[in-house]
Amino acid sequence: MRATHSKKVGTGSNKRPEKLNVHIRNSWRTNLQLIMSIGYKKSLSAWQCLSEVKMGRGSPIPPMLRRKIVEQYQKGVSQRKIAKSLKLSSSTVHNIIQRFRESGTISVRKGQGRKTILDARDLRALRRHCITYRNATVMEITTWAQEYFQKTLSVNTIHRAIRRCRLKLYRSKKKPYLNMIQKRRRFLWAKAHLKWTVAKWKTVLWSDESKFEVLFGKLGRHVIRTIEDKDNPSCYQRSVQKPASLMVWGCMSACGMGSLHIWKGTINAERYIQVLEQHMLPSRRRLFQGRPCIFQHDNARPHTASITTSWLRRRRIRVLKWPACSPDL
Known part of the structure:
Protein backbone atom coordinates (compact mmCIF):
# COMPACT_ATOMS: atom_id res chain seq x y z
CA MET A 1 0.00 0.00 0.00
CA ARG A 2 1.42 3.37 -1.06
CA ALA A 3 1.88 5.79 1.74
CA THR A 4 0.48 9.27 1.27
CA HIS A 5 2.48 12.22 2.44
CA SER A 6 0.61 15.40 3.28
CA LYS A 7 2.50 18.65 2.80
CA LYS A 8 1.61 21.27 5.30
CA VAL A 9 1.24 24.57 3.51
CA GLY A 10 0.83 26.75 6.55
CA THR A 11 -1.74 28.16 8.86
CA GLY A 12 -5.13 29.38 7.75
CA SER A 13 -3.98 33.00 7.70
CA ASN A 14 -1.38 32.22 5.00
CA LYS A 15 -3.70 30.39 2.58
CA ARG A 16 -5.50 33.51 1.40
CA PRO A 17 -2.37 35.40 0.22
CA GLU A 18 -1.20 32.31 -1.68
CA LYS A 19 -4.54 32.05 -3.47
CA LEU A 20 -4.34 35.75 -4.29
CA ASN A 21 -0.84 35.35 -5.73
CA VAL A 22 -1.97 32.43 -7.86
CA HIS A 23 -4.89 34.49 -9.13
CA ILE A 24 -2.59 37.40 -10.03
CA ARG A 25 -0.17 35.09 -11.86
CA ASN A 26 -3.03 33.54 -13.84
CA SER A 27 -4.37 37.00 -14.72
CA TRP A 28 -0.97 38.16 -15.95
CA ARG A 29 -0.61 34.97 -17.96
CA THR A 30 -4.01 35.61 -19.59
CA ASN A 31 -3.13 39.22 -20.44
CA LEU A 32 0.23 38.13 -21.88
CA GLN A 33 -1.44 35.55 -24.10
CA LEU A 34 -3.94 38.15 -25.24
CA ILE A 35 -1.14 40.57 -26.14
CA MET A 36 0.69 37.84 -28.09
CA SER A 37 -2.52 36.96 -29.93
CA ILE A 38 -3.16 40.58 -30.92
CA GLY A 39 0.37 41.36 -32.01
CA TYR A 40 2.65 44.32 -31.66
CA LYS A 41 1.55 46.30 -34.73
CA LYS A 42 -2.08 46.91 -33.88
CA SER A 43 -3.74 50.30 -33.68
CA LEU A 44 -3.54 52.61 -30.72
CA SER A 45 -7.18 52.05 -29.79
CA ALA A 46 -6.51 48.34 -29.31
CA TRP A 47 -3.68 49.02 -26.89
CA GLN A 48 -5.86 51.56 -25.07
CA CYS A 49 -8.46 48.86 -24.59
CA LEU A 50 -5.78 46.57 -23.22
CA SER A 51 -4.60 49.29 -20.83
CA GLU A 52 -8.06 49.30 -19.24
CA VAL A 53 -7.53 45.78 -17.89
CA LYS A 54 -7.95 45.75 -14.12
CA MET A 55 -6.47 43.12 -11.91
CA GLY A 56 -8.66 41.68 -9.23
CA ARG A 57 -11.93 40.00 -8.73
CA GLY A 58 -15.10 41.59 -10.11
CA SER A 59 -13.35 43.69 -12.77
CA PRO A 60 -15.09 44.04 -16.16
CA ILE A 61 -13.74 42.23 -19.19
CA PRO A 62 -11.90 44.57 -21.61
CA PRO A 63 -13.83 45.56 -24.77
CA MET A 64 -11.19 43.95 -27.02
CA LEU A 65 -11.61 40.62 -25.27
CA ARG A 66 -15.40 40.89 -25.44
CA ARG A 67 -15.19 41.59 -29.15
CA LYS A 68 -12.99 38.53 -29.66
CA ILE A 69 -15.51 36.34 -27.77
CA VAL A 70 -18.33 37.56 -30.03
CA GLU A 71 -16.25 37.04 -33.19
CA GLN A 72 -15.47 33.45 -32.25
CA TYR A 73 -19.13 32.85 -31.36
CA GLN A 74 -20.23 34.15 -34.76
CA LYS A 75 -17.75 31.77 -36.41
CA GLY A 76 -19.52 28.84 -34.73
CA VAL A 77 -17.04 28.08 -31.96
CA SER A 78 -18.69 26.64 -28.87
CA GLN A 79 -18.76 28.58 -25.64
CA ARG A 80 -16.71 25.97 -23.83
CA LYS A 81 -13.92 26.15 -26.40
CA ILE A 82 -13.98 29.96 -26.29
CA ALA A 83 -13.67 29.93 -22.51
CA LYS A 84 -10.86 27.40 -22.63
CA SER A 85 -8.87 29.23 -25.30
CA LEU A 86 -9.16 32.62 -23.57
CA LYS A 87 -8.68 31.24 -20.04
CA LEU A 88 -12.07 32.52 -18.90
CA SER A 89 -14.91 30.92 -17.01
CA SER A 90 -17.82 29.46 -18.95
CA SER A 91 -20.30 31.65 -17.08
CA THR A 92 -18.46 34.80 -18.11
CA VAL A 93 -18.47 33.82 -21.78
CA HIS A 94 -22.12 32.81 -21.52
CA ASN A 95 -23.15 36.15 -20.02
CA ILE A 96 -21.29 38.14 -22.69
CA ILE A 97 -22.84 36.13 -25.51
CA GLN A 98 -26.31 36.33 -23.96
CA ARG A 99 -26.05 40.11 -23.65
CA PHE A 100 -24.97 40.27 -27.29
CA ARG A 101 -28.02 38.24 -28.29
CA GLU A 102 -30.43 40.44 -26.32
CA SER A 103 -29.13 43.95 -27.01
CA GLY A 104 -26.65 43.52 -29.84
CA THR A 105 -23.90 45.29 -27.88
CA ILE A 106 -20.86 44.16 -25.95
CA SER A 107 -20.79 47.05 -23.48
CA VAL A 108 -20.65 46.40 -19.78
CA ARG A 109 -23.98 46.50 -18.00
CA LYS A 110 -24.11 49.32 -15.50
CA GLY A 111 -23.89 47.95 -12.00
CA GLN A 112 -26.44 48.80 -9.36
CA GLY A 113 -24.09 49.97 -6.64
CA ARG A 114 -25.11 51.93 -3.60
CA LYS A 115 -27.70 54.58 -4.22
CA THR A 116 -26.91 58.14 -3.27
CA ILE A 117 -28.57 59.58 -0.21
CA LEU A 118 -29.69 62.71 -2.07
CA ASP A 119 -31.36 62.24 -5.43
CA ALA A 120 -31.65 64.79 -8.22
CA ARG A 121 -34.69 66.46 -6.66
CA ASP A 122 -32.91 66.83 -3.32
CA LEU A 123 -29.87 68.30 -5.04
CA ARG A 124 -32.02 70.95 -6.74
CA ALA A 125 -33.51 71.92 -3.37
CA LEU A 126 -30.02 72.04 -1.85
CA ARG A 127 -28.77 74.23 -4.68
CA ARG A 128 -31.65 76.67 -4.23
CA HIS A 129 -30.96 76.90 -0.50
CA CYS A 130 -27.21 77.47 -1.02
CA ILE A 131 -27.84 80.21 -3.57
CA THR A 132 -30.43 81.89 -1.33
CA TYR A 133 -28.20 81.74 1.76
CA ARG A 134 -24.74 82.20 0.27
CA ASN A 135 -23.07 83.19 3.53
CA ALA A 136 -24.24 80.13 5.48
CA THR A 137 -21.63 77.73 6.81
CA VAL A 138 -21.51 74.06 5.90
CA MET A 139 -22.60 73.14 9.42
CA GLU A 140 -25.67 75.36 9.11
CA ILE A 141 -26.50 73.87 5.72
CA THR A 142 -26.11 70.37 7.16
CA THR A 143 -28.51 71.18 10.02
CA TRP A 144 -31.05 72.56 7.55
CA ALA A 145 -30.70 69.55 5.24
CA GLN A 146 -31.28 67.08 8.07
CA GLU A 147 -34.50 68.85 9.04
CA TYR A 148 -35.69 69.40 5.47
CA PHE A 149 -34.92 65.99 3.98
CA GLN A 150 -35.52 64.04 7.22
CA LYS A 151 -32.33 62.06 6.62
CA THR A 152 -29.14 61.43 8.53
CA LEU A 153 -26.53 63.55 6.75
CA SER A 154 -22.96 64.37 7.68
CA VAL A 155 -20.87 67.41 6.89
CA ASN A 156 -18.77 65.45 4.37
CA THR A 157 -21.93 64.31 2.60
CA ILE A 158 -23.10 67.90 2.26
CA HIS A 159 -19.63 68.90 1.01
CA ARG A 160 -19.87 66.31 -1.76
CA ALA A 161 -23.46 67.25 -2.53
CA ILE A 162 -22.51 70.92 -2.91
CA ARG A 163 -19.80 69.94 -5.39
CA ARG A 164 -22.33 67.81 -7.26
CA CYS A 165 -24.49 70.94 -7.52
CA ARG A 166 -21.57 72.63 -9.35
CA LEU A 167 -20.98 74.93 -6.41
CA LYS A 168 -17.85 75.51 -4.38
CA LEU A 169 -16.90 77.31 -1.19
CA TYR A 170 -14.84 80.44 -1.83
CA ARG A 171 -13.56 83.26 0.33
CA SER A 172 -15.79 86.23 -0.39
CA LYS A 173 -14.34 89.50 -1.63
CA LYS A 174 -14.43 92.51 0.68
CA LYS A 175 -16.40 95.50 -0.53
CA PRO A 176 -17.79 98.52 1.40
CA TYR A 177 -21.52 98.59 1.84
CA LEU A 178 -23.38 101.29 -0.11
CA ASN A 179 -27.01 102.22 0.41
CA MET A 180 -29.25 103.61 -2.30
CA ILE A 181 -28.54 107.26 -1.43
CA GLN A 182 -24.78 106.75 -1.64
CA LYS A 183 -25.10 104.89 -4.93
CA ARG A 184 -27.25 107.70 -6.30
CA ARG A 185 -24.72 110.37 -5.29
CA ARG A 186 -21.83 108.46 -6.82
CA PHE A 187 -23.80 108.07 -10.04
CA LEU A 188 -24.57 111.78 -10.19
CA TRP A 189 -20.92 112.63 -9.47
CA ALA A 190 -19.74 110.38 -12.31
CA LYS A 191 -22.34 111.86 -14.63
CA ALA A 192 -21.29 115.42 -13.75
CA HIS A 193 -17.61 114.68 -14.45
CA LEU A 194 -18.21 112.62 -17.55
CA LYS A 195 -17.21 115.42 -19.94
CA TRP A 196 -13.97 116.28 -18.17
CA THR A 197 -10.99 116.15 -20.49
CA PHE A 212 -0.34 101.30 9.31
CA GLU A 213 0.03 99.00 12.32
CA VAL A 214 3.49 97.89 13.37
CA LEU A 215 2.95 94.17 13.91
CA PHE A 216 6.28 93.40 15.51
CA GLY A 217 6.32 89.89 16.96
CA LYS A 218 2.94 88.87 15.56
CA LEU A 219 3.05 85.54 13.76
CA GLY A 220 0.53 83.89 11.44
CA ARG A 221 -2.07 81.23 12.06
CA HIS A 222 -0.24 78.41 10.30
CA VAL A 223 2.92 76.70 11.48
CA ILE A 224 4.89 73.70 10.24
CA ARG A 225 5.49 71.28 13.10
CA THR A 226 5.14 67.70 14.24
CA ILE A 227 2.55 66.32 16.63
CA GLU A 228 5.01 66.43 19.51
CA ASP A 229 5.90 70.13 18.92
CA LYS A 230 2.50 71.51 19.87
CA ASP A 231 3.89 72.92 23.16
CA ASN A 232 7.05 74.29 21.57
CA PRO A 233 7.23 78.09 22.11
CA SER A 234 8.42 78.59 18.54
CA CYS A 235 5.13 77.08 17.30
CA TYR A 236 2.81 79.45 19.20
CA GLN A 237 0.66 82.05 17.53
CA ARG A 238 1.71 85.34 19.02
CA SER A 239 -0.58 88.34 19.00
CA VAL A 240 -0.03 91.92 20.12
CA GLN A 241 -2.84 93.40 22.23
CA LYS A 242 -2.38 97.06 21.24
CA PRO A 243 0.05 97.32 18.33
CA ALA A 244 1.75 100.60 17.61
CA SER A 245 0.44 102.47 14.59
CA LEU A 246 1.65 105.17 12.24
CA MET A 247 -0.38 107.62 10.18
Whole structure:
Protein backbone atom coordinates (compact mmCIF):
# COMPACT_ATOMS: atom_id res chain seq x y z
CA MET A 1 0.00 0.00 0.00
CA ARG A 2 1.42 3.37 -1.06
CA ALA A 3 1.88 5.79 1.74
CA THR A 4 0.48 9.27 1.27
CA HIS A 5 2.48 12.22 2.44
CA SER A 6 0.61 15.40 3.28
CA LYS A 7 2.50 18.65 2.80
CA LYS A 8 1.61 21.27 5.30
CA VAL A 9 1.24 24.57 3.51
CA GLY A 10 0.83 26.75 6.55
CA THR A 11 -1.74 28.16 8.86
CA GLY A 12 -5.13 29.38 7.75
CA SER A 13 -3.98 33.00 7.70
CA ASN A 14 -1.38 32.22 5.00
CA LYS A 15 -3.70 30.39 2.58
CA ARG A 16 -5.50 33.51 1.40
CA PRO A 17 -2.37 35.40 0.22
CA GLU A 18 -1.20 32.31 -1.68
CA LYS A 19 -4.54 32.05 -3.47
CA LEU A 20 -4.34 35.75 -4.29
CA ASN A 21 -0.84 35.35 -5.73
CA VAL A 22 -1.97 32.43 -7.86
CA HIS A 23 -4.89 34.49 -9.13
CA ILE A 24 -2.59 37.40 -10.03
CA ARG A 25 -0.17 35.09 -11.86
CA ASN A 26 -3.03 33.54 -13.84
CA SER A 27 -4.37 37.00 -14.72
CA TRP A 28 -0.97 38.16 -15.95
CA ARG A 29 -0.61 34.97 -17.96
CA THR A 30 -4.01 35.61 -19.59
CA ASN A 31 -3.13 39.22 -20.44
CA LEU A 32 0.23 38.13 -21.88
CA GLN A 33 -1.44 35.55 -24.10
CA LEU A 34 -3.94 38.15 -25.24
CA ILE A 35 -1.14 40.57 -26.14
CA MET A 36 0.69 37.84 -28.09
CA SER A 37 -2.52 36.96 -29.93
CA ILE A 38 -3.16 40.58 -30.92
CA GLY A 39 0.37 41.36 -32.01
CA TYR A 40 2.65 44.32 -31.66
CA LYS A 41 1.55 46.30 -34.73
CA LYS A 42 -2.08 46.91 -33.88
CA SER A 43 -3.74 50.30 -33.68
CA LEU A 44 -3.54 52.61 -30.72
CA SER A 45 -7.18 52.05 -29.79
CA ALA A 46 -6.51 48.34 -29.31
CA TRP A 47 -3.68 49.02 -26.89
CA GLN A 48 -5.86 51.56 -25.07
CA CYS A 49 -8.46 48.86 -24.59
CA LEU A 50 -5.78 46.57 -23.22
CA SER A 51 -4.60 49.29 -20.83
CA GLU A 52 -8.06 49.30 -19.24
CA VAL A 53 -7.53 45.78 -17.89
CA LYS A 54 -7.95 45.75 -14.12
CA MET A 55 -6.47 43.12 -11.91
CA GLY A 56 -8.66 41.68 -9.23
CA ARG A 57 -11.93 40.00 -8.73
CA GLY A 58 -15.10 41.59 -10.11
CA SER A 59 -13.35 43.69 -12.77
CA PRO A 60 -15.09 44.04 -16.16
CA ILE A 61 -13.74 42.23 -19.19
CA PRO A 62 -11.90 44.57 -21.61
CA PRO A 63 -13.83 45.56 -24.77
CA MET A 64 -11.19 43.95 -27.02
CA LEU A 65 -11.61 40.62 -25.27
CA ARG A 66 -15.40 40.89 -25.44
CA ARG A 67 -15.19 41.59 -29.15
CA LYS A 68 -12.99 38.53 -29.66
CA ILE A 69 -15.51 36.34 -27.77
CA VAL A 70 -18.33 37.56 -30.03
CA GLU A 71 -16.25 37.04 -33.19
CA GLN A 72 -15.47 33.45 -32.25
CA TYR A 73 -19.13 32.85 -31.36
CA GLN A 74 -20.23 34.15 -34.76
CA LYS A 75 -17.75 31.77 -36.41
CA GLY A 76 -19.52 28.84 -34.73
CA VAL A 77 -17.04 28.08 -31.96
CA SER A 78 -18.69 26.64 -28.87
CA GLN A 79 -18.76 28.58 -25.64
CA ARG A 80 -16.71 25.97 -23.83
CA LYS A 81 -13.92 26.15 -26.40
CA ILE A 82 -13.98 29.96 -26.29
CA ALA A 83 -13.67 29.93 -22.51
CA LYS A 84 -10.86 27.40 -22.63
CA SER A 85 -8.87 29.23 -25.30
CA LEU A 86 -9.16 32.62 -23.57
CA LYS A 87 -8.68 31.24 -20.04
CA LEU A 88 -12.07 32.52 -18.90
CA SER A 89 -14.91 30.92 -17.01
CA SER A 90 -17.82 29.46 -18.95
CA SER A 91 -20.30 31.65 -17.08
CA THR A 92 -18.46 34.80 -18.11
CA VAL A 93 -18.47 33.82 -21.78
CA HIS A 94 -22.12 32.81 -21.52
CA ASN A 95 -23.15 36.15 -20.02
CA ILE A 96 -21.29 38.14 -22.69
CA ILE A 97 -22.84 36.13 -25.51
CA GLN A 98 -26.31 36.33 -23.96
CA ARG A 99 -26.05 40.11 -23.65
CA PHE A 100 -24.97 40.27 -27.29
CA ARG A 101 -28.02 38.24 -28.29
CA GLU A 102 -30.43 40.44 -26.32
CA SER A 103 -29.13 43.95 -27.01
CA GLY A 104 -26.65 43.52 -29.84
CA THR A 105 -23.90 45.29 -27.88
CA ILE A 106 -20.86 44.16 -25.95
CA SER A 107 -20.79 47.05 -23.48
CA VAL A 108 -20.65 46.40 -19.78
CA ARG A 109 -23.98 46.50 -18.00
CA LYS A 110 -24.11 49.32 -15.50
CA GLY A 111 -23.89 47.95 -12.00
CA GLN A 112 -26.44 48.80 -9.36
CA GLY A 113 -24.09 49.97 -6.64
CA ARG A 114 -25.11 51.93 -3.60
CA LYS A 115 -27.70 54.58 -4.22
CA THR A 116 -26.91 58.14 -3.27
CA ILE A 117 -28.57 59.58 -0.21
CA LEU A 118 -29.69 62.71 -2.07
CA ASP A 119 -31.36 62.24 -5.43
CA ALA A 120 -31.65 64.79 -8.22
CA ARG A 121 -34.69 66.46 -6.66
CA ASP A 122 -32.91 66.83 -3.32
CA LEU A 123 -29.87 68.30 -5.04
CA ARG A 124 -32.02 70.95 -6.74
CA ALA A 125 -33.51 71.92 -3.37
CA LEU A 126 -30.02 72.04 -1.85
CA ARG A 127 -28.77 74.23 -4.68
CA ARG A 128 -31.65 76.67 -4.23
CA HIS A 129 -30.96 76.90 -0.50
CA CYS A 130 -27.21 77.47 -1.02
CA ILE A 131 -27.84 80.21 -3.57
CA THR A 132 -30.43 81.89 -1.33
CA TYR A 133 -28.20 81.74 1.76
CA ARG A 134 -24.74 82.20 0.27
CA ASN A 135 -23.07 83.19 3.53
CA ALA A 136 -24.24 80.13 5.48
CA THR A 137 -21.63 77.73 6.81
CA VAL A 138 -21.51 74.06 5.90
CA MET A 139 -22.60 73.14 9.42
CA GLU A 140 -25.67 75.36 9.11
CA ILE A 141 -26.50 73.87 5.72
CA THR A 142 -26.11 70.37 7.16
CA THR A 143 -28.51 71.18 10.02
CA TRP A 144 -31.05 72.56 7.55
CA ALA A 145 -30.70 69.55 5.24
CA GLN A 146 -31.28 67.08 8.07
CA GLU A 147 -34.50 68.85 9.04
CA TYR A 148 -35.69 69.40 5.47
CA PHE A 149 -34.92 65.99 3.98
CA GLN A 150 -35.52 64.04 7.22
CA LYS A 151 -32.33 62.06 6.62
CA THR A 152 -29.14 61.43 8.53
CA LEU A 153 -26.53 63.55 6.75
CA SER A 154 -22.96 64.37 7.68
CA VAL A 155 -20.87 67.41 6.89
CA ASN A 156 -18.77 65.45 4.37
CA THR A 157 -21.93 64.31 2.60
CA ILE A 158 -23.10 67.90 2.26
CA HIS A 159 -19.63 68.90 1.01
CA ARG A 160 -19.87 66.31 -1.76
CA ALA A 161 -23.46 67.25 -2.53
CA ILE A 162 -22.51 70.92 -2.91
CA ARG A 163 -19.80 69.94 -5.39
CA ARG A 164 -22.33 67.81 -7.26
CA CYS A 165 -24.49 70.94 -7.52
CA ARG A 166 -21.57 72.63 -9.35
CA LEU A 167 -20.98 74.93 -6.41
CA LYS A 168 -17.85 75.51 -4.38
CA LEU A 169 -16.90 77.31 -1.19
CA TYR A 170 -14.84 80.44 -1.83
CA ARG A 171 -13.56 83.26 0.33
CA SER A 172 -15.79 86.23 -0.39
CA LYS A 173 -14.34 89.50 -1.63
CA LYS A 174 -14.43 92.51 0.68
CA LYS A 175 -16.40 95.50 -0.53
CA PRO A 176 -17.79 98.52 1.40
CA TYR A 177 -21.52 98.59 1.84
CA LEU A 178 -23.38 101.29 -0.11
CA ASN A 179 -27.01 102.22 0.41
CA MET A 180 -29.25 103.61 -2.30
CA ILE A 181 -28.54 107.26 -1.43
CA GLN A 182 -24.78 106.75 -1.64
CA LYS A 183 -25.10 104.89 -4.93
CA ARG A 184 -27.25 107.70 -6.30
CA ARG A 185 -24.72 110.37 -5.29
CA ARG A 186 -21.83 108.46 -6.82
CA PHE A 187 -23.80 108.07 -10.04
CA LEU A 188 -24.57 111.78 -10.19
CA TRP A 189 -20.92 112.63 -9.47
CA ALA A 190 -19.74 110.38 -12.31
CA LYS A 191 -22.34 111.86 -14.63
CA ALA A 192 -21.29 115.42 -13.75
CA HIS A 193 -17.61 114.68 -14.45
CA LEU A 194 -18.21 112.62 -17.55
CA LYS A 195 -17.21 115.42 -19.94
CA TRP A 196 -13.97 116.28 -18.17
CA THR A 197 -10.99 116.15 -20.49
CA VAL A 198 -7.62 114.58 -19.72
CA ALA A 199 -6.12 118.04 -19.30
CA LYS A 200 -8.76 118.88 -16.69
CA TRP A 201 -8.01 115.69 -14.71
CA LYS A 202 -4.30 116.55 -14.78
CA THR A 203 -5.02 119.65 -12.71
CA VAL A 204 -6.21 117.59 -9.71
CA LEU A 205 -3.94 117.12 -6.70
CA TRP A 206 -4.97 113.82 -5.13
CA SER A 207 -4.39 113.19 -1.43
CA ASP A 208 -5.18 110.53 1.14
CA GLU A 209 -3.97 109.18 4.48
CA SER A 210 -3.82 105.67 5.84
CA LYS A 211 -3.08 103.95 9.12
CA PHE A 212 -0.34 101.30 9.31
CA GLU A 213 0.03 99.00 12.32
CA VAL A 214 3.49 97.89 13.37
CA LEU A 215 2.95 94.17 13.91
CA PHE A 216 6.28 93.40 15.51
CA GLY A 217 6.32 89.89 16.96
CA LYS A 218 2.94 88.87 15.56
CA LEU A 219 3.05 85.54 13.76
CA GLY A 220 0.53 83.89 11.44
CA ARG A 221 -2.07 81.23 12.06
CA HIS A 222 -0.24 78.41 10.30
CA VAL A 223 2.92 76.70 11.48
CA ILE A 224 4.89 73.70 10.24
CA ARG A 225 5.49 71.28 13.10
CA THR A 226 5.14 67.70 14.24
CA ILE A 227 2.55 66.32 16.63
CA GLU A 228 5.01 66.43 19.51
CA ASP A 229 5.90 70.13 18.92
CA LYS A 230 2.50 71.51 19.87
CA ASP A 231 3.89 72.92 23.16
CA ASN A 232 7.05 74.29 21.57
CA PRO A 233 7.23 78.09 22.11
CA SER A 234 8.42 78.59 18.54
CA CYS A 235 5.13 77.08 17.30
CA TYR A 236 2.81 79.45 19.20
CA GLN A 237 0.66 82.05 17.53
CA ARG A 238 1.71 85.34 19.02
CA SER A 239 -0.58 88.34 19.00
CA VAL A 240 -0.03 91.92 20.12
CA GLN A 241 -2.84 93.40 22.23
CA LYS A 242 -2.38 97.06 21.24
CA PRO A 243 0.05 97.32 18.33
CA ALA A 244 1.75 100.60 17.61
CA SER A 245 0.44 102.47 14.59
CA LEU A 246 1.65 105.17 12.24
CA MET A 247 -0.38 107.62 10.18
CA VAL A 248 0.88 108.36 6.68
CA TRP A 249 -0.36 111.26 4.52
CA GLY A 250 0.63 111.77 0.90
CA CYS A 251 -0.39 113.53 -2.30
CA MET A 252 0.22 113.09 -6.01
CA SER A 253 -0.82 114.40 -9.41
CA ALA A 254 -0.18 113.79 -13.06
CA CYS A 255 2.91 116.01 -12.74
CA GLY A 256 4.57 113.83 -10.13
CA MET A 257 4.66 112.75 -6.49
CA GLY A 258 4.11 115.14 -3.61
CA SER A 259 5.41 115.11 -0.06
CA LEU A 260 4.93 112.25 2.36
CA HIS A 261 4.27 112.91 6.02
CA ILE A 262 4.37 110.36 8.85
CA TRP A 263 3.19 110.88 12.41
CA LYS A 264 2.13 108.81 15.40
CA GLY A 265 -1.34 108.54 16.86
CA THR A 266 -4.61 109.76 15.41
CA ILE A 267 -5.33 112.91 13.47
CA ASN A 268 -7.72 115.76 14.21
CA ALA A 269 -8.63 118.99 12.44
CA GLU A 270 -5.81 121.04 13.94
CA ARG A 271 -3.13 118.50 13.04
CA TYR A 272 -4.60 118.11 9.56
CA ILE A 273 -4.33 121.85 8.95
CA GLN A 274 -0.67 121.70 9.99
CA VAL A 275 -0.10 118.90 7.47
CA LEU A 276 -1.72 120.99 4.74
CA GLU A 277 0.40 124.01 5.56
CA GLN A 278 3.70 122.12 5.83
CA HIS A 279 3.30 119.57 3.02
CA MET A 280 0.32 120.23 0.75
CA LEU A 281 1.08 123.86 -0.09
CA PRO A 282 4.79 123.22 -0.91
CA SER A 283 3.85 120.20 -3.02
CA ARG A 284 1.31 122.26 -4.95
CA ARG A 285 3.83 124.99 -5.67
CA ARG A 286 6.46 122.49 -6.76
CA LEU A 287 4.18 120.38 -8.97
CA PHE A 288 1.99 123.03 -10.63
CA GLN A 289 4.37 126.05 -10.44
CA GLY A 290 1.64 128.65 -10.05
CA ARG A 291 -0.89 127.03 -12.39
CA PRO A 292 -4.43 126.58 -11.04
CA CYS A 293 -5.19 123.22 -9.52
CA ILE A 294 -7.99 121.40 -7.68
CA PHE A 295 -7.35 119.77 -4.32
CA GLN A 296 -9.00 116.45 -3.55
CA HIS A 297 -9.52 114.76 -0.19
CA ASP A 298 -12.18 112.42 1.15
CA ASN A 299 -14.98 113.11 3.62
CA ALA A 300 -13.16 112.20 6.85
CA ARG A 301 -14.12 114.22 9.93
CA PRO A 302 -10.88 116.23 10.07
CA HIS A 303 -11.39 117.12 6.38
CA THR A 304 -14.99 118.30 6.72
CA ALA A 305 -14.57 120.13 10.02
CA SER A 306 -15.59 123.80 10.06
CA ILE A 307 -12.09 125.06 10.84
CA THR A 308 -10.66 123.02 7.97
CA THR A 309 -13.19 124.27 5.43
CA SER A 310 -12.71 127.88 6.59
CA TRP A 311 -8.92 127.49 6.27
CA LEU A 312 -9.29 126.19 2.71
CA ARG A 313 -11.64 129.07 1.90
CA ARG A 314 -9.19 131.68 3.24
CA ARG A 315 -6.38 130.11 1.21
CA ARG A 316 -8.63 130.15 -1.90
CA ILE A 317 -8.03 126.47 -2.49
CA ARG A 318 -10.57 124.88 -4.80
CA VAL A 319 -11.71 121.49 -3.46
CA LEU A 320 -13.08 118.69 -5.61
CA LYS A 321 -16.39 117.39 -4.29
CA TRP A 322 -16.08 113.77 -3.32
CA PRO A 323 -19.08 111.45 -2.71
CA ALA A 324 -19.25 109.47 0.52
CA CYS A 325 -17.87 105.91 0.71
CA SER A 326 -15.89 106.31 -2.49
CA PRO A 327 -12.97 103.93 -3.13
CA ASP A 328 -9.60 104.99 -1.75
CA LEU A 329 -6.64 105.81 -3.95
